[in-house]
Amino acid sequence: MKLCDKETWESFSDFLASKGLRVTGQRKGVLEALFRQSGHFTADQLLQDAQNLDDTVSRATVYRNLPLLVESGIIRKVDIGTDNKFYALNGRSDTFKAQVVCSNCNKIFDIEAPFLEWYGKTVSEKLGLDVKDQRLQVHAECPDFKKNGSCKKTS
Numbered sequence: 795m796k797l798c799d800k801e802t803w804e805s806f807s808d809f810l811a812s813k814g815l816r817v818t819g820q821r822k823g824v825l826e827a828l829f830r831q832s833g834h835f836t837a838d839q840l841l842q843d844a845q846n847l848d849d850t851v852s853r854a855t856v857y858r859n860l861p862l863l864v865e866s867g868i869i870r871k872v873d874i875g876t877d878n879k880f881y882a883l884n885g886r887s888d889t890f891k892a893q894v895v896c897s898n899c900n901k902i903f904d905i906e907a908p909f910l911e912w913y914g915k916t917v918s919e920k921l922g923l924d925v926k927d928q929r930l931q932v933h934a935e936c937p938d939f940k941k942n943g944s945c946k947k948t949s
């Protein structure tokens with residue numbers, strides 16, 4: 795494991811401990827599969843990769859751990875309004891991310907949008923409220939679509 799993976803693993807173990815949950819071999823399988831994801835992934839993609847690493851990892855394990863991983867801040871949920879829910883690893887950067895989604899193939903591009911976080915805070919502060927969640931999604935045509943007039947649907 796790379797160092798940052800080790801740190802993530804430790805912070806997840808601490809998070810589980812704080813909830814009175816145990817660190818199981820299956821959870822470790824899910825986390826290892828997680829580190830192999832690049833970009834956005836679905837629960838099914840994660841399940842498949844986890845089972846390739848450890849065939850004792852069940853669908854239930856993956857579906858039970860995803861909300862825990864989101865709550866612990868290791869990953870975030872990316873809802874682009876389709877039936878498939880996407881997830882992405884949270885990097886070290888705390889900068890607010892906005893998504894640009896291809897309206898044809900649903901490919902997701904993350905862009906840093908610190909101004910949006912500022913906007914949410916400023917608007918809420920005027921009302922004396924705290925921001926809990928905010929999102930910005932832009933729908934556009936991806937580079938493949940622009941170039942070829944079509945792009946392969948991913949979900």
Ligand SMILES: [Zn+2]
Pocket residue numbers: 896897898899900901935936937938939944945946
């Ligand atoms: Zn596209």
